[in-house]
Amino acid sequence: MAESSTTSPPPATKSWADQADEETIPSPSSTAETPTLNVDGLTIDEDKKSSAKFLDDPDDSNIQAVTSGDTPYTSAATFEELSLSAELLKGLYVEMKFQKPSKIQAVSLPMILNPPNRDLIAQAHNGSGKTTCFVLGMLSRVDPTLQAPQALCICPTRELAIQNIEVLRKMGKYTGISSECAVPMDRRDSIPISKRSPIMAQIVIGTPGTIKNLMTYKKLGVTKLKILVFDEADQMLAEDGFKDDSLRIMKEIEKLNSNCQVLLFSATFNDVVKSFVTRIVEKKEHNKLFVKKEELSLDAVKQYKVCVPDELAKIEVIKSYIFEIGENVGQTIIFVRTRNSAKMLHKALVDLGYEVTSIQGALEHDERDKIVKEFKDGLTQVLISTDVLARGFDQQQVNLVINYDLPLKYAAEYTRGRELEPDYEVYLHRVGRAGRFGRKGAVFNLICDERDERLMSKIENHFGTHVTEVRERSVEDYKAALKEAGLLI
């Protein structure tokens, strides 16, 4: 196909080429083949004049784009510019109630949808609408007349896979496109994989183990796949994460299908994962969208720390202060480091008469589903969770996050005789559960010894932010904190 056919209609907004003329970031990788473009300020002019802000468009996002080849990409100011089907547009407007693309959507969707449909690594802030990017990508690249798996998305947890398929079904409601969620089933009603029928659904979203299994048993054909998505891609490709599974799935698909577009999406890519991820797609021409790490910490979420003498005092702080004031500010997630602390804290708070629920990976699958559903339906106000919900979990009513424990990095490279490091990525993802789509939010970090202090200050240094200390003397102090965060008047 001629290269000219890849060009979009006359640009209604500034094109990538225009931007390149204005400001080109010098970079070692910036060659003729890989122009580096600073796309900050890609927002449409009308937008800047208008005081009305779109909730899904955090205004300070500074996305750095590196495009491969000379294909010009024009940021999409409207969904109409993306040549989507009428059925898909109806889903976006009627079901999703979207008005226009958020910044990451405006920039990434033309790259995803337009030939030559290059591979893409995309980083964007928590709650900025990444899911819409790849869900829309999958829905619009599928041939509705072909009844076979054409799009595959792999996620780190069953909760995320379920959430993503729900978004996909809502957005694709009028398209008639079929989908299947491939996650582990309950032991009771699961049939042996060898006896199940092959997957016919056009879009499949699932977790690594189940996907790998389906492929091993030839129940998931990949020859018709046009698009392969890794959600939370940094975790999916981390040594400590799902690297082996992900690479095996990728290689298996490559072997049978040379024409499959790969999309890697996450809010975080640490340097180690970033260089590895880049090497994966380096063979082919690909596009990259990255955000500076200083730009990542959500300004919308106010961060606090509370210093207490011991573990018992943490429960006291939650009980006497946070629950006293938290009720009026929406839902709360309390993150803990271990399954056992989830259980213990749950019991302690229930014994004190509070209505809380908890979730962790050791629970039965249907129990996990039930607890998430109750929380999403607003039937429960406070949810205790391990990092099973740290990433991607989207519940817009969550305004308060409590870090009962700070997240730790356990990778061998960090633990060998070295001081413990915080897991910066997990911290950012946890905080990102509050303040969805630019809403206000607050996080309270419960600190109880010198180790915690060091972890906390490392986190502050890493993100270049100040975490204000709250003196645990009175409810008034906490109220003031929430007022400052914009959660109380």
Added chain:
DNA sequence: GCTGTGT
């Protein structure tokens, strides 16, 4: 530590 299969 946490997450991710099914036999």
